Amino acid sequence: MRRTLTLMFVVATAMLSFLGVATADAAAPARPTAAPGWTVTPTKDVSIQALSCGGGNLCVWPVTDGSSSRCSWSNADNDWRNAPVVCSWSSSRGVKAAFNNGTSSTFEGVCLYRGANQNPSTFEIFLYQGESATNSSGVILRSHKWVRVGVPC
Numbered sequence: 001m002r003r004t005l006t007l008m009f010v011v012a013t014a015m016l017s018f019l020g021v022a023t024a025d026a027a028a029p030a031r032p033t034a035a036p037g038w039t040v041t042p043t044k045d046v047s048i049q050a051l052s053c054g055g056g057n058l059c060v061w062p063v064t065d066g067s068s069s070r071c072s073w074s075n076a077d078n079d080w081r082n083a084p085v086v087c088s089w090s091s092s093r094g095v096k097a098a099f100n101n102g103t104s105s106t107f108e109g110v111c112l113y114r115g116a117n118q119n120p121s122t123f124e125i126f127l128y129q130g131e132s133a134t135n136s137s138g139v140i141l142r143s144h145k146w147v148r149v150g151v152p153c
Contacts, residue, residue, distance in 0.1 A: 032111065032153045034125040040133045051132055053101040058110050058127075058144055062093040064134045069093075076145040079116040094138025100127035107146035111153035118145045123153045 034040065051066035053059035059072040071080070071087035080087040100110045108129055115122030124141060125133055128149075147153065 031128075032123065032126040034133070035123075035139070037135045037137050037139070038125050038133045039135070040125075040127065040131055042131060051097060051099040053099045055101055056103045057101050058112075058146075059099045059101065060087070060090075060095045060112075060141065061097040062089055062095065062138065064096045064136060066097050066099070073144070076118070076143075078118065078143050080142050081116075090140070090142065093140075094135070095141045096136060096138045097132065097134045098125070098127060099132040100129055102129045102146065104129075104146065106148065108149045110144055110146050112141050112144045113153075114139065114141055116142050118143045120153065126153055 051059065051061070053066075053070070053072060054074075056074050057072040059066075059070050061067075061071075062069050069089055071085070071090065073085050075084075077085055080090040095112075098112065102108075102110060109126055111118065111126050112124050113119060113122045114124050122142075124139055126147075127133055145153075
């Protein structure tokens, strides 16, 4: 009887250890850390309603309240100062508000960069779909790309 109980204990312990491994592997990847100065607002916050941005787009503004000079994209852009979409003020004014109004089932977030060509060394901030962010100082940004969760910016 003692031998049977010991065997059952060993088997149960082994099974629990497999469950622990499965749970650890399924954990969500860490969110990329935004540069200092950004305040990210989750989807459920009503302040997002002030930022008008078409469905499926990333929108940025040189003002925190989204009241003027919006630039928007539905695709990635290697350089906001050149085609296909030019953000006229992006070389002289910093981004003070951004909103990821993306709707893709493929890309859950967007990475924004200070430099052209989505250079990882110039990463500035990551936003999940439905999130907005403000930075009262404003940061000159120049490119962005849509990403799946877990893909590094």
